[in-house]
Amino acid sequence: MTDVGRHPRIKLYTLSEIVDVKGYVGNFDIKILKKARYVSEEECTACGDCAVACPVVRPDEFNLGLSSRKAIFTPFPQAVPSAYVLNVNECLGHNPVVCAKCLEACEKGCINFHMSDDEIKERVGSIIVATGLEPYDPTELDEYGYTRFENVLTSLEFERLVNAGGPTKGKLIRPTDRRLPKSVGFIQCVGSRSARKGSKYCSNTCCMNTIKSTLVLKEHYPDIDIKVFYIDIRAFGKGFEDLFMRSRRLGVHYLRGLPGNVEELPDHSMRVAVENTVTGRLEFFDLEMLVLAIGMKPAKSTRRLQEMLGLQLSPDGFFLEAHPKLQPVDAASRGIFYAGCAESPKDIKESVTQASAAAVRAIRLMHKGEIYTEPITSEIDPEKCNACGKCVEICPYNAITKGIRKKTPCVVNTAACAGCGTCAAECPYDAIVMNHFTDDQINNQIDSMFEESSQEKILVFACNWCSYAGADYAGVSRLQYPSNVRIIRTMCSGRVDEKFIFNGFLNGAPVVLVSGCHMGDCHYIDANRWTEKRVKKIRKKMEKLEIRPERLQLEWISAAEGSRFAEIMGRMEKLRQSVSIQEISETIEILKNQGKMTQN
């Protein structure tokens, strides 16, 4: 940690968060909000005189409220930066009549009540998301009595209690009577592996963390009675099984079965009722302290960052990697990588491994000092452009500019264009060519798919990042769905032009599905808003033309929703069966006539 503080190449902003990200791989423009510390980071020597003088006492967050701190404090002794921090909401204020005691106590004059929040701008070439985790809050699992019984602790609170730097200097005591408990029980999978409460996934570290805790306890207090209630013990890593064996040899009692109920006894011990699934019997144990091995949840900032950076999430709420085996630290967006628990629950070794991998992936991208942009960008034909400015309004990247003078054609800045193709789909004058996903290329695909048995086929447009990836995921999971589905890939659902859909129906398509990322997950900021608007518009048009609008469907399918993809394909097939050959030929007639009308 101190290496980070000292490193000449690392610029550290604490009390800071990202408020805006613009740009693209190679050149991201970042806006950071740095909240005021009210203590100079450069000047403060962490002598602590200010905290001695401060009259305000508050629970210490670092020790999870098991000890107290002042309104001006250091988060913990080894903190980096070491400078104290003043919580302005708790402080009595700098009016000398009210307080200002710290100001007087600080000989160096490091405290400044007039410090204000700073907005900082930085330009970077790559981003590593290492936002970590949120410990599971076991309040909702009321049967364990976490909020009702004082001697029921979370594993993180327990960590602070046995830590030499913790509130008790490492001496284990019961919160109610401050004496060493004779017996301690650990309940595993609190908030993990449960379909009912908490999360379905395994949090990966709790088994080993409990085993470690039993070893620490047995080392200090060999006579302590320890019971561990578990579903399975997952000691899969290098050296892990050894630790588990050692713990059992030291007499720790591992009992398969999670308690159904916890009651408090008059002496503040807990009576734990558990069905021992080995013997099949209901057993009761009286324990003086109970530790809940809490799982991990995604960090609170996950959702906000995901939207800001255009990333995807797994169904469990952690960040989704580009490929689970081959690109485990890459985000689907180029230039963004994951490290640590942001991607999934991990122990320290795995976090460190992934962090190093992420660093190398970033270096691999940056070492040449230049970057090749994908040429999949849009182009405006100045002959056809009517300078209406619709595309300027649409482009999520502000990559299109209107001519300065009236009626001068719009221009695409290809460096800023990300290639979603929404402008090409919306241009009323057909003046925009989306390279690599041109109208002709896509129409050719549609034409050839309907050459034979058109009435049996389902046309699906899928965006590259979510829905197409979701279809791939259905494949990887071997989920079976109707074989008459034909997928056409576009980079974004925003590319799916009205013309494509009517061309499909003109070719005899019974049903058409447009699929893209969920709202807020769009890889192109919010281009899929235009998809939604457009589909609504087309359905209205269909209604006017007396074509059943339900034959055009819109679905949001994420990269992680393989089963949803398969399920929707089943639904599309049912819908297709409701469309008769007669209905299809009527539609073709209607569209042919419509075509003739517009030509005349």
Next chain:
Amino acid sequence: MEPVTSINTKPQMRIGVYVCHCGSNIAQTVNCPKVSETASRLEDVFISKDIAYACSEPGQQEIRQDIQEHGLERIVVASCSPRLHEPTFRQMMQSAGLNPYLLEMANLREQCSWVHLNEPDAATQKAEDLVKMAVSRARLLQPLKEEKLPLTKRTLVIGGGIAGIQTSLDLADNGYDVVLVEKNASIGGTMAQLDKTFPTMDCSI
């Protein structure tokens, strides 16, 4: 069975089609030689082959050789998802002297053989359709050029827990500037709150 190779002598454009078996991943459901044979009758398809592993070095070498030998102008690889191997085949095209954007892939694995495991005939028909669609698109593909842009050699690390610390140090020690942003008053994250850590049983800070 011998791989089927069909050569059409009079196309206007020379398209090469490669139907990958992916070992048995595709071939156990889809009749790859039949798909290749059907593709050979499509307009503009000069050569059509079924191939054991298109992505393997011998597989790529075969396509590369065909490009050079027959002057192929567009390539259709019918194999797995383009999300997996499009970069692989684009690189192969480049090394054979063909613009990488003249490649089209048909997804016969994730979106055909794996999702229609028990319907070999329907899957084969679908594969034929997917290849036909890919060929019709390939015919209209245009060479594209990548643009070179300057890049900022700096990394933003969001979060100063153990992962953020490690990745920042690795980058910085390799000579890259790092901007490390932490929401709390100190770095360290959850890791700093832990006492001893497994498997080494030493302290976390």
